[in-house]
Amino acid sequence: MSQQVFLVTGATGAIGKAIAIQCAIDHNHTVVLACRNKDKAKSVINEIIQLTGNLSIFSALVDLSNYHDICQLAERWSGPLHVLINNAASAPRRRQETREGIELQMATNVLGYFWMVKAFTDILKNSGSAQIINVASYWAGGLDLNDLEFNKRPYHNDTAYRQSKQANRMLSVAFSDKLKPYRIHVNSCHPGDVNSTLSHNLGFGGHETPGQAAQTPVWLATRSYEQQTTGFYYEYRRAVPCLFGRDKEAIQTYSDQWRKQFGVMLDKAAKKRDEMDAQWGKGI
Helix, strand or coil: CCCEEEEEECCCCHHHHHHHHHHHCCCCEEEEEEECCHHHHHHHHHHHHHHHCCCCEEEEECCCCCHHHHHHHHHHCCCCCCEEEECCCCCCCCCCECCCCCEHHHHHHHHHHHHHHHHHHHHHHCCCCEEEEEECCCCCCCCCCCCCCCCCCCCCHHHHHHHHHHHHHHHHHHHHHHHHHHCEEEEEEECCCECCHHHHHCCCCCCECHHHHHHHHHHHHCCCHHHCCCCCEEECCEECCCHHHCCHHHHHHHHHHHHHHHHHHHHHHHHHHHHHHHHHHCCC
16 A cells, blocks of 8 residues: 555644544554644654654644745645645634734634645645545534624634634535545544643533544544545534535635635735834834
């Protein structure tokens, strides 16, 4: 069997690390950890190698809330990519913005997924057949296209998280339709109720281990092409009817509106970055 290349975002977090470990058990898998912290990445790589004996474990440093960081990662990428697992997530208790001025949950949980898919589409197309697994949640809903960044309504991390996970599930369906002709399958899944930093930020502890949470995304990611589906939402290895994925016309309408909103956010980010560059140029 030829070597399969996996890219896992948020791979130093509880679920991301468990996903990477389970993917690495098969030594025909090369696993790349996309994460921000170099020291954490090195520690997780060593842990995975010790646990699995798989030496083909690498890291790629990237800020998954930053469009240009993601584009640069794709530009640096060499060779095929067979499985992209978008897993990185954030749920700060207080409203925060990225250095480009975008609300952090929207930037990481939604735009990060969107930008990763867009940036790596050509690489995935050229890899024979490929999969995208978007780690979402059953805890989803309340999407407000008129206030994606909580500029008008009070910020609550639970509300922001739920709307980001609804967006993940809907965007997965939209991408599945667009990428199916290129033998790229896209699905989303609920990993489980995990006891993690994120779950504690949201106000609940979770009763499942990271290893249990990794089982569904890894199961999806490692199925043969003949076994694969596209455009589905899964919980505990079972396809579950998705309220947000039923109406294709609504998804297309949402997708068109998202793209406009995302464009506005990118313009805002570019303006913020120019202001920061100007300040640095003045020695501020």
